[in-house]
Amino acid sequence: MLSLDKSGPIAEKQFTGTGFAVDPAGVMVTYRNVANPWEEDTVVEVLAAQQMEPVFTKFVAYQPGRTNPIPVTFIAASDAADLALLRYVPAGPAPKNLPLAVESPAAGSEVILMGHPAGLWALVAQSGRAFIAELEEAKDTEFWSVAAKLVARGAVVPLASRGIVAKVTHANIVYDAETTSGGSGGPVLDPAGQVVAVNFGILPEFGGSNLVVPVPAVRALLQRAGLR
Helix, strand or coil: CCCCCCCCCCCCCCCCCCEEEEECCCEEEECHHHHCCCCCCHHHHHHHCCCCCCCCCCCEECCCCCCCCEEEEEEEECCCCCCEEEEECCCCCCCCCCCECCCCCCCCCEEEEEECCCHHHHHHHHCCHHHHHHHHHHCCCCHHHHHHHHHHCCCCCCEEEEEEEEEECCCCEEECCCCCCCCCCCEEECCCCCEEEEEEEECCCCCCCEEEEEHHHHHHHHHHCCCC
């Protein structure tokens, strides 16, 4: 049981998402709920009603090719779209910034989605039988410990899936590249490698359609934050 007199355990929840660098000053774009994970969380709503407040105990990003996590901090979130901006200070080579397209993709366009669907455990599944056996032998499946081992092995690498844009509106784009939770915040790229949208939602009842925020909303948030 939780306790307000600090005698009970800490209510802790781990979460994962995807983000990508867009500015050499250390700015990352991601899904709004990655930056504010307690939004629309019914468990948090119950705790908040008891005068409890959610806080980050650890907030880091993992970059392919790096063995140490990068601390990130919140910059801004959009009120009009499911987007947020994070700031990071890389201690070493900075991540490659992805160029933003000028316009949204047209219906029928081919796109590539990059991200980490299913988060940490998908990375474990991809790491091979020997790594899983190592975890079982050590009886060490704690979230941060497993993450550190994956990073040390260079196993934090995004997955790519290809899709076709089905519908475009000013607010959302519907497309069929495969993904799931954990892939939210991932960049949707055109064949030239430009970001045309940001992944944010899945329709679990209909696997053929997922939702993304078009790139003009990304540009608008960067401009509002004084970063463009």
